[in-house]
Amino acid sequence: MNLPLAAAQALQTFQDAAGWEQRARLLMQFGDRLPALDDTDKCEANRVHGCESQVWLVGELQDGHWQFRAASDARMIRGLVALLLLRVNGLGAGELQQVDLPDWFNQLGLSRQLSPSRSNGLNAVLKRMNDLATTL
Template sequence: MSLPADAVIALETFQAAAGWEQRARLLMQWGDRLPVLSDVDKVEANRVHGCESQVWLVGALQDGHWQFAASSDARLIRGLVALLLARVNGLSAAELKQVDLPEWFSQLGLSRQLSPSRSNGLNAVLQRMNELAG
């Protein structure tokens, strides 16, 4: 399965990073580039449950492809969510179901930094995406 353009950029950027410190900086930068969600979207109905931090997710179907937007109150989580969005935005519902989260973060060289709670949180975000794409 081919990767969305943003995912290719993410992979190239993170794989070129020299060591964890540089990847951590990149992670924060990706999070900082995440478009801000409006307060209208930061409502309970859009909150992802299963995350330790607050995460909100909205999605829209455009020409058979999903576009998601998300935000978090935690900077590190924003970075991880931004990388998840890079991986899934533009996919069809069927492709979305095939996304392998651990594999994606492993390719980025970030899997060791995913604590069980962060991993669960990201899985909750992906699960919510699949529910929206239903």
């Protein structure tokens, strides 16, 4: 499956990183660049359940392509979610269902840093994206 341009650029950046410390710094930077959600979007209806951290997700369909926005109260999760958004934004519902989360984070060189709870949380975010995509 073709990667969205922003995801391909992020992948190259992470693959060029020299070791875990640099990737961790990059992860935080990607999280810091995540556009803020309005407080009105940080409501129970948009909260992703299954994450230990607070994560809110909103999505809208634009010309058959999904655009998601998200926020988290945890810096590491914000970075991971930012990278997930790069991977999925611009995809159609069918493509969204084919996203392989473990493979994406493995390519980025971040899979070893995904604790089971973080992995479960990111899977919950992706599941919520798919739920949104199939209900509209």
